[in-house]
Amino acid sequence: xxxxxxxxYGLRAMFDLAQHEGEGPISLKSIAERQGLSEHYLEQxxxxxxxxxxxxxTRGAQGGYFLGKEASQIRxxxxxxxxxxxxxxxxxxxxxxxxxxxxxxxxxxRTVWEKMRDSITEVVDSITLEDMVQDAKGRESExxxxxxxx
Numbered sequence: 001x002x003x004x005x006x007x008x009y010g011l012r013a014m015f016d017l018a019q020h021e022g023e024g025p026i027s028l029k030s031i032a033e034r035q036g037l038s039e040h041y042l043e044q045x046x047x048x049x050x051x052x053x054x055x056x057x058t059r060g061a062q063g064g065y066f067l068g069k070e071a072s073q074i075r076x077x078x079x080x081x082x083x084x085x086x087x088x089x090x091x092x093x094x095x096x097x098x099x100x101x102x103x104x105x106x107x108x109x110r111t112v113w114e115k116m117r118d119s120i121t122e123v124v125d126s127i128t129l130e131d132m133v134q135d136a137k138g139r140e141s142e143x144x145x146x147x148x149x150x
Contacts, residue, residue, distance in 0.1 A: 025064030077124035
């Protein structure tokens, strides 16, 4: 399974908002610059995230975007589902219409697809934006470690 740029870029934007949580509204321009993404494309992605309540916005000169919930309450899976739809690798095991296939009761490969879906779901729903921020802080401190400082 390959995720599209929608979820990859959308997750990067959400991570950026989580990193700057508490700093007030963040402009899409600043997110785009920091993350190396198209501002126009981010506008499209943020629209769906806002409708889902994962992002909120304020208008005006000091306006921008901020998380709709605490970073610890937003899971990677929430972002992916908003931007991609079902996490299922094939339609016959999607959350929307699990009985879409006539052969679902007899299909030998369905078990494989269900296990893939469940494994992916378990991973993406176990990681929050806060986890990502903490991981990034840990990586930053590792990169700043200098053996000559001892």
